[in-house]
Amino acid sequence: MSEKRNDSNEITRAYIDSLTIEQRLIDAVLPTAKTTILGKEFSTPVMNAAFSFLAQGHPGYPAEMAKGFGKAGALNMWGMSTDEEMEQIYAAGANTIEIIKPFADESLIFHRIEFALSHGAFGVGMDIDHAFGRNGAYDMVGEYMMEPKTVKQLESYVKAAGDLPFVVKGVLSVIDAQKCVAAGAKAITVSHHHGIFDGAVPPLYILPKIKSAVGDQIEIFADCGFESGLDVFKALALGADAVSTSRHILAKTYATGAEGVAEEITRMTEGLVSVMGRCGFKTTEEIDSSVIRKL
Numbered sequence: 001m002s003e004k005r006n007d008s009n010e011i012t013r014a015y016i017d018s019l020t021i022e023q024r025l026i027d028a029v030l031p032t033a034k035t036t037i038l039g040k041e042f043s044t045p046v047m048n049a050a051f052s053f054l055a056q057g058h059p060g061y062p063a064e065m066a067k068g069f070g071k072a073g074a075l076n077m078w079g080m081s082t083d084e085e086m087e088q089i090y091a092a093g094a095n096t097i098e099i100i101k102p103f104a105d106e107s108l109i110f111h112r113i114e115f116a117l118s119h120g121a122f123g124v125g126m127d128i129d130h131a132f133g134r135n136g137a138y139d140m141v142g143e144y145m146m147e148p149k150t151v152k153q154l155e156s157y158v159k160a161a162g163d164l165p166f167v168v169k170g171v172l173s174v175i176d177a178q179k180c181v182a183a184g185a186k187a188i189t190v191s192h193h194h195g196i197f198d199g200a201v202p203p204l205y206i207l208p209k210i211k212s213a214v215g216d217q218i219e220i221f222a223d224c225g226f227e228s229g230l231d232v233f234k235a236l237a238l239g240a241d242a243v244s245t246s247r248h249i250l251a252k253t254y255a256t257g258a259e260g261v262a263e264e265i266t267r268m269t270e271g272l273v274s275v276m277g278r279c280g281f282k283t284t285e286e287i288d289s290s291v292i293r294k295l
């Protein structure tokens, strides 16, 4: 543990590690990791999280990353970006969801949605958890001011996105999850955005409560701290339909590009399949929380 207290990343890691798993081997078979996410089948429930500012010092890396996720048959997400960078990411061929910042200037949001619509995006969304800074003010990202969004505003983005599914990222309560359903979002990501908020509840703690409240009305993704197939299994067991891996994949693949990304996603997926097999689950949809034992 570091000197810092209430570090959400540390709380989250400790919570993931406190979850252990029963073994159910008799009659088990080799499972498949194929998973349907927002109506499309992918080779794995492991997907990218939203990243931004990666091109600084690593030109071409965002497109490499997208290519790697595509190569692994996985869903790609991307965060704050420019038109030019998003063009390169879309051209890399992966199914990509652009997560838009909660800009106070609404015209920027509608521009990004239109850009996604005209460039073949798989979906769009918003990281609503970037609204507040740590200084008692709305957050600034570069020159851009952020703001918290209302259900009505979210509804207007869902409407502008038309047939593209809208994902709300940064949900950490049943109340926000219910508001996302009310706004017409198709999915939420349960996340604290790598500790944007000290003392945040671990995503896997709140996930089952969100699942039982809205799981039949909206798809649920999880992120924060997932580094292995075992971690991914725990999230699926507690109610996630798919899981993002973020800083883990970054650190591993700056040097190795698309090949390295695809290899690491495949390695995590193989790890997931092994855990599923040991628990007697044949498909990712079958995985349930009955095998989880909290220490």
Ligand SMILES: Cc1cc2nc3c(=O)[nH]c(=O)nc-3n(C[C@H](O)[C@H](O)[C@H](O)COP(=O)(O)O)c2cc1C
Pocket: 049, 050, 051, 052, 053, 078, 079, 080, 099, 126, 127, 169, 191, 192, 193, 194, 223, 224, 225, 226, 244, 245, 246, 247, 248
């Ligand atoms: C360099 C970097 C850039 C990020 N940029 C964004 C972004 O633009 N939009 C967003 O929603 N999340 C962004 N995130 C947050 C990730 O999507 C993810 O929620 C977070 O890192 C938690 O996952 P982790 O613990 O696996 O890293 C960024 C994270 C990193 C490390």
